[in-house]
Amino acid sequence: MQKRQPLVAIIDDDLGIRKSLEALLNAFGYRVVLYESAEHLLSAKRDETPACLIVDIDLPDISGIELVRQLLAGGLKLPAIFMSGSTEPSWRRQAIELGCVACLEKPFSPRVLIEALASATGPNPFFEE
Numbered sequence: 001m002q003k004r005q006p007l008v009a010i011i012d013d014d015l016g017i018r019k020s021l022e023a024l025l026n027a028f029g030y031r032v033v034l035y036e037s038a039e040h041l042l043s044a045k046r047d048e049t050p051a052c053l054i055v056d057i058d059l060p061d062i063s064g065i066e067l068v069r070q071l072l073a074g075g076l077k078l079p080a081i082f083m084s085g086s087t088e089p090s091w092r093r094q095a096i097e098l099g100c101v102a103c104l105e106k107p108f109s110p111r112v113l114i115e116a117l118a119s120a121t122g123p124n125p126f127f128e129e
């Protein structure tokens with residue numbers, strides 16, 4: 001019996017990015033839930049807590065950094081992979097201080113993302129070296 005792959009939450013305000021990351025992760029066997037904002041994730045009723053977050057830094061209203069801070073303050077420590085189109089070094093420093101798994105600058109390669117997810121959630125049988 002094959003082990004069920006982890007649930008990954010993708011939080012990005014760009015529908016195209018959410019859908020393309022969903023397709024990529026589905027191809028590697030991950031289960032995915034999509035959120036267009038931090039507020040949507042915070043207010044969502046979930047049957048299952050995600051094993052990892054893939055979160056954009058530049059979200060409207062509540063940034064990706066602030067989202068993870070709020071989750072931590074609420075006692076929910078989830079592995080986070082931050083992504084951004086910005087090259088501003090301060091976001092990377094803040095993400096590292098929060099204990100992120102990876103800081104990815106858009107565009108990034110699928111391999112880098114899958115490797116970061118494997119680091120956060122354990123080996124992926126769909127990913128061959």
